[in-house]
Amino acid sequence: MPLPSLNLTSDYYTGAHPSLLWEMTICQSLGDGTGAFAKALEKPAAYGRLIADYLQQSFALPRECGEIVEIGGGYGTLMAALLEVLKPQQITMVDISPTLLQKQQERLAQHPITFQRKDIFAWLPTLKRPVDLLILNEIIGDFPTITGLSRASLQAHLQKSQTEPETLGLPSDFSPQELFADAARLISTYNLDLNNLPETFNLNYGALLFIERLAKTQVSRAFITEHGCDTVLPYPFSLYPAIQPESNNLNPRRIQLKDHDEYNIRFDYLEQVAKDLNFKVKRFHLMDILKVRFDDEINYLLTSQQPINEEQEILLEFYEHVAEYQGILLEQ
Ligand SMILES: C[S@@+](CC[C@H](N)C(=O)[O-])C[C@H]1O[C@@H](n2cnc3c(N)ncnc32)[C@H](O)[C@@H]1O
Numbered sequence: 001m002p003l004p005s006l007n008l009t010s011d012y013y014t015g016a017h018p019s020l021l022w023e024m025t026i027c028q029s030l031g032d033g034t035g036a037f038a039k040a041l042e043k044p045a046a047y048g049r050l051i052a053d054y055l056q057q058s059f060a061l062p063r064e065c066g067e068i069v070e071i072g073g074g075y076g077t078l079m080a081a082l083l084e085v086l087k088p089q090q091i092t093m094v095d096i097s098p099t100l101l102q103k104q105q106e107r108l109a110q111h112p113i114t115f116q117r118k119d120i121f122a123w124l125p126t127l128k129r130p131v132d133l134l135i136l137n138e139i140i141g142d143f144p145t146i147t148g149l150s151r152a153s154l155q156a157h158l159q160k161s162q163t164e165p166e167t168l169g170l171p172s173d174f175s176p177q178e179l180f181a182d183a184a185r186l187i188s189t190y191n192l193d194l195n196n197l198p199e200t201f202n203l204n205y206g207a208l209l210f211i212e213r214l215a216k217t218q219v220s221r222a223f224i225t226e227h228g229c230d231t232v233l234p235y236p237f238s239l240y241p242a243i244q245p246e247s248n249n250l251n252p253r254r255i256q257l258k259d260h261d262e263y264n265i266r267f268d269y270l271e272q273v274a275k276d277l278n279f280k281v282k283r284f285h286l287m288d289i290l291k292v293r294f295d296d297e298i299n300y301l302l303t304s305q306q307p308i309n310e311e312q313e314i315l316l317e318f319y320e321h322v323a324e325y326q327g328i329l330l331e332q
Contacts, residue, residue, distance in 0.1 A: 003176040004149045004183070006205070009142040010119065010172065012260035013097040020074050020100075023257050025138045026225075026286065026322060027078045036314045040298075040322075042291045048081025051223065054289045055133065056085075058282065059221055059329055063087055065132040069219075071120050072139035074100055076107030079135075083111055088132065092116060094123050120210065121170045130218040136210075141226045141262040143206025144171040145252060146183050150200050157184035164212070171206050179205070190273045202252040204265050208273050215277040215332065225286060225327035227264035229253055233323055234285045236294055240302040245324040267326055279330040286325035292318075 012018055020028050027047040029037040038044035055061040067090040070079050079093065091113045095101045101117050116123065120143075157180065164185065174182065186192065186208050194201075207226075214222060229252045231245040232238070252263040267283060274281050292298075298315070307313040 004146045004180055005176065006172060006174075006179060007145040007147055007202075007254075007261055007263060008172055009260045009262060010096055013095075013100070013142070015259075016099070018097050018099055019258070024321065025074065026290075026325065027137060028075065029318065029321070031077065032081070036311060037318050039311065040290075040292050040315050040318045042293050046077070046081035046084075047290075048078040048083075049085055050289055050291070051078065051135075051137075052082045052085035055221075055223060058284075059223075059331070061086070061133060061221065064089070066090065067092065067129070067131045068133045068135065069094060069131050070135040070137075071095070071123075072136065072142070073104050074138075076104035078137055079104070079111075079113075080107055082135075083108075090114075094118050094120060096120070119170060121206070121213070124210070124213050124217060127217050127219070130220065132220055134214070134219045134222040136222065136224045138226055140204070140207040140210065140224060140265055141255065142260075143204070143210060145263040146179055146203040146205040147254075147263075148200050149180075149183055149203055151194060151197065152199065153180070154184055154187065154194075157181060158188050171209055182209075186273070190269075190276050192269050192272060196250055198251055202254075202263055204252055204263060204269065207265055207270060211270060211273045211277065211279075211330070214330070215279070220332060222330040223327065224270075224330070225325060227255065227324045228267050228326040229264045230266055230268050231285065231324050231326045234287055237287060237292075237302070237319070237323065242305050243302055243320050243323045264324065267328060270328055274328070274330050277332075279332050281331075282329040284327050284329070286322055286327060289327075290322065292322065 030047045033044050033046035064087045068088040069092040071094045073079055073093045093104050093113055094116045096119045098117055101115055105115055183203055230250055252266055255262050271281050301312055301316050307316050
């Protein structure tokens, strides 16, 4: 029976030179809201500000809330802008990377923040206090992904009743056999639809496990974004064939980055697991939050795909990039 393997990015992030420069996260592209990418927005602003506004409007997050935790905060850019709007009583940044955590400490030096160097899968089970908001921006694609799961081999396991592993350890500690059994458990417990998948497919194992473990905490809201493999662009951007997400095939796609790979996310599985675990769920496209411009210039650009200067090239790149992104808000 062919056994699946696990894609991990932890060695990259805990290594000597993790960098976000290679992957152009949306948050870093927008920077402080004054650069070239921010010109795609109706009202140019830093990403963290837009998130803060959205969370207040769509998620009833009070401006003066209790604790906010960001997992995988990169360079601290999102949190810096978020704290211009929100005034939480307590702030925690959790990151697996010593190098990036150091950058966050420098960027956020003027704020009273607790920094913790931890893998989220080790940290979450230790969280015993209420948290108002957990932020995971462009990180769940880094969580362990099972690759090469064979549907034929899974069938046998799906018949057996599976129980959640007793251990709350890191998914990377699981043997290939345990991984396989636990993938089968997730698929049967949450009745995940295997139709329209190829014979061998990839499963966002870490992302699904994260939601299961989140349900056992006192976190009342989670904001999660990532590249999606089942993304549908909102109107009017749905009218432009050239920017439709290319990977809308339900099988998470490998994204090759410098010295590591990540996988985009099948959000409908996340939604199903979260609903079964009694979360209130809201899904969104990132363009809903960013409020990107839609005017004559953008219409021409998206139709012609012919930028006439560098600024338009950057604009087009931004739209093509953002097209694949979506997110999910969970409340419990
Ligand atoms: C792609 S970067 C995103 C950074 C930032 N959120 C942004 O949007 O620009 C992923 C971040 O998650 C962190 N990370 C990756 N896996 C992690 C894990 N298992 N536990 C905690 N942090 C992790 C990385 O060190 C990095 O800071």
